[in-house]
Amino acid sequence: MNPQDELNALTELFPGGDKLIASAEHVPSALTPEPYKRLLVHDQHMTVTMEDFHESPVDVRILDQRLDDETYSRKILLLKSGTESVVQFGIVRFNFAYVTQRVREEILEGRTPMGRVLITHNVLRHIDLGAILRIAPGEELQKYFQSAPGDVTYGRMATIFCNHQPAVDLLEISAPLPTE
Numbered sequence: 001m002n003p004q005d006e007l008n009a010l011t012e013l014f015p016g017g018d019k020l021i022a023s024a025e026h027v028p029s030a031l032t033p034e035p036y037k038r039l040l041v042h043d044q045h046m047t048v049t050m051e052d053f054h055e056s057p058v059d060v061r062i063l064d065q066r067l068d069d070e071t072y073s074r075k076i077l078l079l080k081s082g083t084e085s086v087v088q089f090g091i092v093r094f095n096f097a098y099v100t101q102r103v104r105e106e107i108l109e110g111r112t113p114m115g116r117v118l119i120t121h122n123v124l125r126h127i128d129l130g131a132i133l134r135i136a137p138g139e140e141l142q143k144y145f146q147s148a149p150g151d152v153t154y155g156r157m158a159t160i161f162c163n164h165q166p167a168v169d170l171l172e173i174s175a176p177l178p179t180e
Contacts, residue, residue: 003026003130003131003133003157004024004026006130006131006157006169007021007024007133007157007171009169010091010093010157010169010170010171011091011171013066013073013075013091013093014063014064014066014073014075014091015064016140018138019138019139019140020089020137020138020140020141021135021136021137021138021141022136022137022138023135023136024133024134024135024136024155025133025134026131026132026133027132027133027134027154028132029041029129029132032132032154033154033179034179035053035177035179036132036153036154036174036177036179038053039053039154039174039177040132040154040155040156040172040174041129041132041156042129043126043127043128043129044127045115045116045118045119045127046078046088046090046115046170046172047078047113047114047115047116047119048115048119050078050087050088053087054080054087056080056081056083057080057081058078058079058080058081058087058088058113059078059079059080059081059082059113060076060077060078060079060110060111060112060113060114061076061077061078061079062074062075062076062110063075063076063077065110067108070095070096070097071093071094071095071096072092072093072094072096072104072107072108073091073092073093073094074091074092074110075089075090075091076089076090076091076092076113077089077090077144078090078113086144086145086146086175087174087175088172088173088174088175089141089144089145089155089172089173089175090170090171090172090173091170091171092114092168092169092170092171093168093169093170094107094114094167094168095165095166095167095168096167097165097167098162098163098165098167099118099121099123099162099163099167100121102121103117103118103121103123106121114168118160118162123162123163125160125161125162125163126160126161126164127158127159127160127161128158128159128160128161128166129156129158130156130157130158130159131156131157132154132155132156133154133155133156133157133173134152134154135152135153135154135155135173136150136151136152137151137153137173137176141173145175145176147175147176151176152176153173153174153175153176153177154173154174155171155172155173155174156170156171156172157169157170157171157172158170158172
């Protein structure tokens with residue numbers, strides 16, 4: 001699937017997906033400006049990367065979620081712990097068939113970022129970076145990021161393999177940051 005089709009598939013999981021992103025273009029990893037390159041171009045969990053970059057643990061806030069048999073999807077914000085400062089927006093589509101019941105339950109509880117749950121439970125995982133995107137936030141993302149029309153940010157799409165199976169599709173968008 002090409003990046004635009006995958007982006008559409010993820011944003012259309014929840015109502016109002018057309019208001020998330022005004023425009024998105026695929027950017028080669030090598031041309032991603034800093035600090036976004038450091039934040040997005042890697043095969044690590046964004047939870048850990050955001051915590052390191054912002055020098056703060058992060059909390060998850062679930063904006064919407066759905067469970068269809070073994071497929072769980074959620075739309076989230078990551079915030080600096082104990083604050084209302086949004087550092088990341090994300091959409092996750094997770095096939096629970098590849099994890100234990102306890103991991104599934106802890107993710108459904110929604111108190112801990114998904115990456116932290118997978119790390120804590122030592123789920124064998126590999127993250128496959130799919131695409132880096134230059135994003136003009138739509139009105140919904142502007143509201144979450146408290147950004148202005150015309151602001152630009154970057155995000156990524158990735159797949160997490162759990163126990164050697166493609167279990168999680170991700171859209172992760174950083175809050176706008178000054179570029180270096």
